[in-house]
Amino acid sequence: xxxxxxxxxxxxxxxxxxxxxxxxxxxxxxxxxxxxxxxxxxxxxxxxxxxxxxxxxxxxxxxxxxxxxxxxxxxxxxxxxxxxxxxxxxxxxxxxxxxxxxxxxxxxxxxxxxxxxxxxxxxxxxxxxxxxxxxxxxxxxxxxxxxxxxxxxxxxxxxxxxxxxxxxxxxxx
Amino acid sequence: xxxxxxxxxxxxxxxxxxxxxxxxxxxxxxxxxxxxxxxxxxxxxxxxxxxxxxxxxxxxxxxxxxxxxxxxxxxxxxxxxxxxxxxxxxxxxxxxxxxxxxxxxxxxxxxxxxxxxxxxxxxxxxxxxxxxxxxxxxxxxxxxxxxxxxxxxxxxxxxxxxxxxxxxxxx
Numbered sequence: 001x002x003x004x005x006x007x008x009x010x011x012x013x014x015x016x017x018x019x020x021x022x023x024x025x026x027x028x029x030x031x032x033x034x035x036x037x038x039x040x041x042x043x044x045x046x047x048x049x050x051x052x053x054x055x056x057x058x059x060x061x062x063x064x065x066x067x068x069x070x071x072x073x074x075x076x077x078x079x080x081x082x083x084x085x086x087x088x089x090x091x092x093x094x095x096x097x098x099x100x101x102x103x104x105x106x107x108x109x110x111x112x113x114x115x116x117x118x119x120x121x122x123x124x125x126x127x128x129x130x131x132x133x134x135x136x137x138x139x140x141x142x143x144x145x146x147x148x149x150x151x152x153x154x155x156x157x158x159x160x161x162x163x164x165x166x167x168x169x170x171x172x173x
Numbered sequence: 174x175x176x177x178x179x180x181x182x183x184x185x186x187x188x189x190x191x192x193x194x195x196x197x198x199x200x201x202x203x204x205x206x207x208x209x210x211x212x213x214x215x216x217x218x219x220x221x222x223x224x225x226x227x228x229x230x231x232x233x234x235x236x237x238x239x240x241x242x243x244x245x246x247x248x249x250x251x252x253x254x255x256x257x258x259x260x261x262x263x264x265x266x267x268x269x270x271x272x273x274x275x276x277x278x279x280x281x282x283x284x285x286x287x288x289x290x291x292x293x294x295x296x297x298x299x300x301x302x303x304x305x306x307x308x309x310x311x312x313x314x315x316x317x318x319x320x321x322x323x324x325x326x327x328x329x330x331x332x333x334x335x336x337x338x339x340x341x342x343x344x
């Protein structure tokens with residue numbers, strides 16, 4: 001009877017050690033590491049609000065072909081060449097996250113026109129490849145950069161008021 | 174006196190029989206030898222060397238996704254990513270012994286999120302290269318991990334972060 005108890009006790013002890021050893025042995029080969037995961041959510045650049053002032057050419061007198069060269073540089077001022085003029089450039093308010101870089105892209109251009117005819121655009125305006133614009137400060141106002149469109153006006157252009165529109169789109173880059 | 178001699182004879186015979194039995198038992202024993210071997214291997218280990226970065230994107234609806242493949246390529250459905258923002262797969266160094274293979278355990282769906290403290294993204298569909306089973310070469314291998322974030326409506330802008338675990342175990 002005493003031997004039986006001793007055998008049972010031995011069996012239990014051995015079993016426990018084997019089981020514990022199995023657990024420890026299994027754990028000892030596993031390894032794990034942690035990694036961080038991150039993302040940044042920015043606002044959606046769904047549209048641009050055309051802010052004032054819009055592109056305007058209130059007065060212009062051209063005396064030779066190519067006199068007027070309208071540019072809309074990054075500083076929002078217009079450079080001209082030849083003739084006399086009074087030109088202001090538009091600026092745009094971006095809707096979306098202002099910290100994100102965007103590419104300003106001329107998506108469409110409608111020549112300035114009026115009842116007296118069309119103030120012709122010399123060539124298709126750039127549609128891609130403009131320099132990325134980084135919004136600064138409050139970022140709400142961004143201005144196209146560098147040159148957006150060029151309009152050449154010849155001497156035969158009929159004087160009078162002209163009006164038109166053009167649109168600008170922005171995409172993340 | 175004669176009785177004593179008989180007793181002595183009996184005891185002597187009995188002793189001889191007993192000795193003979195013992196000797197005969199020993200004569201049936203056999204012995205064989207076996208080798209005992211063991212191989213000590215370097216414990217497998219894993220360390221993170223590159224975080225999983227989804228980069229910047231905008232979202233406007235529930236269920237939009239941004240995915241980083243295990244190769245580090247980013248794709249999106251619905252969400253608009255900022256291409257210039259950094260996107261990387263997570264990278265781990267796995268080290269161990271020789272050319273042993275190991276099992277890779279990635280997080281299950283529904284267990285990992287990233288948050289900005291207010292809103293939360295679910296991070297699911299973890300993938301890895303190698304997938305499932307890795308194989309060490311000269312005791313090392315690079316393990317890369319990608320995953321997909323899924324939006325839950327319009328989320329507040331800002332930085333979101335979280336963490337996840339990857340486990341490896343010798344096969």
